[in-house]
Amino acid sequence: MEIKVTSNSEQTTMEIAKKYAMSIKSPCVISLEGDLGAGKTTFAKGFALGLGINQTVTSPTFTVMNEYAGSKFPLYHFDMYRLSSCEEAINCGFEEYFDLTKLKGVVLVEWAKNVEGLLPALHVVVSFKKVDENTRQIAISVKGWIK
Numbered sequence: 256m257e258i259k260v261t262s263n264s265e266q267t268t269m270e271i272a273k274k275y276a277m278s279i280k281s282p283c284v285i286s287l288e289g290d291l292g293a294g295k296t297t298f299a300k301g302f303a304l305g306l307g308i309n310q311t312v313t314s315p316t317f318t319v320m321n322e323y324a325g326s327k328f329p330l331y332h333f334d335m336y337r338l339s340s341c342e343e344a345i346n347c348g349f350e351e352y353f354d355l356t357k358l359k360g361v362v363l364v365e366w367a368k369n370v371e372g373l374l375p376a377l378h379v380v381v382s383f384k385k386v387d388e389n390t391r392q393i394a395i396s397v398k399g400w401i402k
């Protein structure tokens with residue numbers, strides 16, 4: 256099943272993400288997909304608010320991963336833009352965050368396609384499509400739960 260919503264502003268995208276985060280259970284891996292500037296990090300900012308995180312969420316492009324303490328469980332926000340393979344991510348020690356038997360918390364990952372094979376079979380995909388300057392189509396679906 257896929258849930259589709261249209262967002263007409265950055266604030267609306269954050270609000271959608273915040274509401275979604277309030278319903279999320281740990282452990283969970285969520286891949287944020289879409290072009291540069293599509294709204295992935297904006298979604299992460301709203302998502303963090305929904306987990307009770309008041310710290311400012313910034314893009315982890317240079318740090319690869321930022322960790323935040325939520326009120327119930329931690330949030331791990333990855334940006335794989337600068338990585339080029341699953342092996343590279345494993346060498347950086349990231350494997351455990353993508354193992355649902357070990358993960359405690361929620362993982363958001365931007366540019367997961369750069370580390371193909373790292374994500375658990377069961378994960379959520381939130382995809383963003385730019386319609387115009389302020390409009391984004393957001394689609395949420397679960398992968399891997401129907402064989």
Ligand SMILES: Nc1ncnc2c1ncn2[C@@H]1O[C@H](COP(=O)(O)OP(=O)(O)OP(=O)(O)O)[C@@H](O)[C@H]1O
Pocket residue numbers: 262263264265266267268289290291292293294295296297298314365388389390391
């Ligand atoms: N409806 C909308 N939802 C989200 N962002 C929007 C929307 N309308 C305009 N924007 C703008 O689009 C940009 C989205 O930037 P953001 O950093 O979230 O993208 P990103 O997908 O994380 O890009 P990158 O791949 O570079 O990390 C921001 O400048 C934001 O203000």
Ligand SMILES: [Mg+2]
Pocket residue numbers: 295296297314334365
């Ligand atoms: Mg980003």
